[in-house]
Amino acid sequence: MKIKVTQEKLSKALNNISRVAISKATLPILNNVLIRVDSKKVSLTTTNLDMAIIDFLPVSSSEDGVITIPARLLAEFVSNLPRGENIEIESKNDKVTISAGKYSSTINGAPADDFPELPEINEKNAVIYKIGVDDFKTSVSQVVVASSNDLTRPALTGVFFNTDGSILRIAATDGYRLAEKKIIDNVESEVKAIVPTNSLQEVLRSISDDVEEIEISFNDDLVRFRLGEVEIISKLIDASFPDYQKLIPKNPEIKVILNREELTRVTKLAALFSKSVGGSIICESKTPDTFLVKSIANEFGENDSKIETEVEKDGKINLNSRFLLDALNALEDSEVNFQFSGHVAPVILKNQHNDKYIHIIMPLNS
Amino acid sequence: MYDVWQNALAEIEQQISVANFSTWFQDTSLITAEDGNIKIGVKNSFYVKQLRARYYDIIANALKNNNTQVNNIEFEVVSTNKPKIKPREISTVQPIKTQIKTIRKNNHEIKSFSNGLNPKYTLDNFVIGSNNELAVAAAKSIINSPGDKYNPFFLYGGPGLGKTHLVQAIGNELLRNNPDCKILYTPISHFYSDFIDAIQNGKGKEFNLKFQKLDCLIIDDFQFIVNKEKSQEEFFNIFNDLYQLNKQIIVTSDRLPSQIKTVDERLSTRLTWAGAFDIQLPKFEDKCAILRAKAELQGAEIEPEAIEYIAENVNTNIRDLEGELSTILLMSEVRGLTPLELINNGSVSVNKTSKLRPVSAKQIVDKTAKYYNLSTKEMCGKSRIANIKNARQVTMFLLSKELNLSTNKIAAEVGVKDHTTVMHGIKKIEKDLKLNFILRDQIEEIKEKIYG
Numbered sequence: 001m002k003i004k005v006t007q008e009k010l011s012k013a014l015n016n017i018s019r020v021a022i023s024k025a026t027l028p029i030l031n032n033v034l035i036r037v038d039s040k041k042v043s044l045t046t047t048n049l050d051m052a053i054i055d056f057l058p059v060s061s062s063e064d065g066v067i068t069i070p071a072r073l074l075a076e077f078v079s080n081l082p083r084g085e086n087i088e089i090e091s092k093n094d095k096v097t098i099s100a101g102k103y104s105s106t107i108n109g110a111p112a113d114d115f116p117e118l119p120e121i122n123e124k125n126a127v128i129y130k131i132g133v134d135d136f137k138t139s140v141s142q143v144v145v146a147s148s149n150d151l152t153r154p155a156l157t158g159v160f161f162n163t164d165g166s167i168l169r170i171a172a173t174d175g176y177r178l179a180e181k182k183i184i185d186n187v188e189s190e191v192k193a194i195v196p197t198n199s200l201q202e203v204l205r206s207i208s209d210d211v212e213e214i215e216i217s218f219n220d221d222l223v224r225f226r227l228g229e230v231e232i233i234s235k236l237i238d239a240s241f242p243d244y245q246k247l248i249p250k251n252p253e254i255k256v257i258l259n260r261e262e263l264t265r266v267t268k269l270a271a272l273f274s275k276s277v278g279g280s281i282i283c284e285s286k287t288p289d290t291f292l293v294k295s296i297a298n299e300f301g302e303n304d305s306k307i308e309t310e311v312e313k314d315g316k317i318n319l320n321s322r323f324l325l326d327a328l329n330a331l332e333d334s335e336v337n338f339q340f341s342g343h344v345a346p347v348i349l350k351n352q353h354n355d356k357y358i359h360i361i362m363p364l365n366s
Numbered sequence: 367m368y369d370v371w372q373n374a375l376a377e378i379e380q381q382i383s384v385a386n387f388s389t390w391f392q393d394t395s396l397i398t399a400e401d402g403n404i405k406i407g408v409k410n411s412f413y414v415k416q417l418r419a420r421y422y423d424i425i426a427n428a429l430k431n432n433n434t435q436v437n438n439i440e441f442e443v444v445s446t447n448k449p450k451i452k453p454r455e456i457s458t459v460q461p462i463k464t465q466i467k468t469i470r471k472n473n474h475e476i477k478s479f480s481n482g483l484n485p486k487y488t489l490d491n492f493v494i495g496s497n498n499e500l501a502v503a504a505a506k507s508i509i510n511s512p513g514d515k516y517n518p519f520f521l522y523g524g525p526g527l528g529k530t531h532l533v534q535a536i537g538n539e540l541l542r543n544n545p546d547c548k549i550l551y552t553p554i555s556h557f558y559s560d561f562i563d564a565i566q567n568g569k570g571k572e573f574n575l576k577f578q579k580l581d582c583l584i585i586d587d588f589q590f591i592v593n594k595e596k597s598q599e600e601f602f603n604i605f606n607d608l609y610q611l612n613k614q615i616i617v618t619s620d621r622l623p624s625q626i627k628t629v630d631e632r633l634s635t636r637l638t639w640a641g642a643f644d645i646q647l648p649k650f651e652d653k654c655a656i657l658r659a660k661a662e663l664q665g666a667e668i669e670p671e672a673i674e675y676i677a678e679n680v681n682t683n684i685r686d687l688e689g690e691l692s693t694i695l696l697m698s699e700v701r702g703l704t705p706l707e708l709i710n711n712g713s714v715s716v717n718k719t720s721k722l723r724p725v726s727a728k729q730i731v732d733k734t735a736k737y738y739n740l741s742t743k744e745m746c747g748k749s750r751i752a753n754i755k756n757a758r759q760v761t762m763f764l765l766s767k768e769l770n771l772s773t774n775k776i777a778a779e780v781g782v783k784d785h786t787t788v789m790h791g792i793k794k795i796e797k798d799l800k801l802n803f804i805l806r807d808q809i810e811e812i813k814e815k816i817y818g
Contacts, residue, residue, distance in 0.1 A: 118415060221443050
């Protein structure tokens with residue numbers, strides 16, 4: 001096995017894929033990156049057995065062969081080499097020599113036979129969607145904030161991709177809040193699948209500037225993301241996602257429009273006083289034109305901020321300030337819709353000008 | 367079977383490295399081994415490929431050495447990480463897991479030959495209680511001999527009490543007894559729009575003919591009948607034709623035909639020839655029974671106390687009852703708490719009383735007195751006769767629950783001296799309500815009288 005490649009390209013690829021490799025230590029080979037050269041096609045692969053990431057590396061010249069070497073070590077070595085160097089990687093038996101001008105090192109590798117075989121998407125019965133990179137990036141980041149990391153409830157540790165008619169939606173919830181985004185509105189095929197949040201975060205990190213479109217393929221228990229030269233394969237979570245549509249209140253009684261920046265600022269102010277009460281702040285609407293955000297901490301004092309806006313009905317709700325800030329951060333418009341009814345039903349937050357994204361937060365007990 | 371796999375695992379462990387063994391064989395299980403077709407459960411699809419590619423022979427040999435016939439080994443993904451709290455344990459229905467369909471199904475196929483019946487409505491999943499047992503008895507008689515005794519079958523009651531369910535169930539049962547039976551279920555509004563379409567396209571006769579061929583006609587929501595002479599005339603004709611041929615006619619409405627202003631008197635009397643059957647609001651026990659049946663159908667577990675809480679707080683109709691139940695079950699799934707825990711910590715609150723017109727304190731006092739056959743004067747005051755005292759306490763309870771009056775005001779309304787008497791009275795009724803079902807029904811009935 002032999003490849004020749006520039007420092008920039010190799011370093012970028014290794015930095016991206018080595019994150020997956022280092023996470024598990026039970027099976028030492030999982031720390032390694034698999035370098036495979038098969039008739040000019042060079043691929044770098046790492047896996048943690050929940051997902052795998054493959055980078056097809058464009059190289060100037062190569063000789064066929066396959067080897068594995070510790071990913072982290074290789075990545076750090078390469079990233080410390082001067083930019084613009086041409087790097088040559090060559091394996092003989094299990095020894096891998098990396099040389100770049102004056103620099104050279106030899107790393108002990110392991111035979112590729114021990115590296116796990118990766119599952120593949122069956123192209124024939126796969127469901128495939130394509131989406132612009134920017135859309136995907138924004139939408140996924142807007143939704144993952146609401147996902148849970150409680151491993152005892154696996155369904156909530158992922159993002160639910162589901163179709164309703166011709167609309168593809170993604171949703172996540174941790175039981176206290178829920179975010180949903182409609183990402184494609186003219187899909188032909190149906191899907192209901194939970195993609196692990198961790199895998200999606202790897203996808204987000206792997207997006208580079210030169211990628212314009214992401215191809216997502218679903219199989220029975222696998223999903224594959226293709227973004228330029230990078231391919232990410234992940235398991236799906238084998239659990240049932242709650243029928244979350246029913247959680248979204250249909251006719252909220254109180255609807256106010258608020259400036260997002262202003263609401264963010266007053267929420268941050270109120271949050272300062274709410275630490276001792278678990279971040280609980282009070283949002284209150286008062287006719288005809290006042291929206292109040294309050295917090296009380298017995299030992300420090302209290303905070304009280306007003307926002308002027310049109311209000312048609314009085315109401316009051318207790319919210320977790322961190323959840324509210326997360327939601328405001330995920331919204332995009334300068335004006336947001338804040339809708340609720342009474343203190344037990346969840347609050348709905350939406351952009352003022354489009355309905356594609358919806359974020360709901362369960363109130364705290366008052 | 368479990369032991370075989372444990373033995374096989376012990377053997378495999380000897381042959382491969384500890385790291386490999388603990389990585390690949392941890393969390394595996396033997397699902398079946400019938401006739402040499404081995405099925406092994408693994409964590410996720412990453413494991414399937416590796417086990418098949420690298421360890422197939424080792425597994426096969428290990429199983430053979432343990433006297434298991436091996437023709438073929440398959441690997442299947444089974445989730446091992448079960449959630450700790452599972453509100454839906456005894457599911458008979460498979461939960462929706464990953465579902466992938468490449469091509470969307472056409473919905474047209476059903477439309478073309480529609481009798482309007484939805485097969486999900488059956489008598490088996492209709493909860494029978496004192497509020498509907500007469501109507502159900504009549505329905506059963508119709509299923510056994512359609513067009514005979516109860517023809518036309520006129521069913522009335524408020525929205526969401528199960529009228530549509532019951533008549534659809536009749537249609538479905540008739541169809542099951544006799545698959546050739548020609549049945550049409552249609553809301554009256556569809557009947558109209560179809561009729562107008564037919565007239566406009568010059569197909570009036572064909573429209574009439576289509577109905578004359580029916581064995582059973584089910585008309586839903588008859589109260590929406592409009593006072594357009596021609597279409598009402600048409601309905602009347604079809605009604606007469608079918609009736610003369612002894613074909614079963616079923617009509618539902620939210621009130622009696624005589625109370626619908628737009629209905630022609632001839633039609634009105636004809637509709638109730640065989641009597642009118644009503645479905646009433648379910649009583650407390652009926653509501654509990656409905657909730658239990660519904661929860662069982664969904665395969666969900668819910669505490670009896672939670673059921674009672676919902677039953678007590680939903681006083682509108684069965685649709686709301688089922689709606690509240692499924693909201694609570696869903697929340698319980700999402701939050702990982704049981705329904706009762708949710709109710710107790712205040713995360714859900716159910717309060718569905720029909721949006722009734724406001725009533726005054728005097729109305730409540732008068733109606734309650736009347737219900738107990740007392741004059742208002744008799745009831746209010748200091749009489750300590752048991753039944754009078756009880757009526758007075760019920761009045762206090764209602765004044766407090768329905769109008770949220772202060773105890774002092776209530777004292778003034780029912781003519782007792784001070785508010786402590788009132789507090790005691792309300793508490794007593796609240797306590798009695800927990801055990802005394804007759805009292806519960808009485809209070810429901812009084813409420814109906816007050817708001818009715």
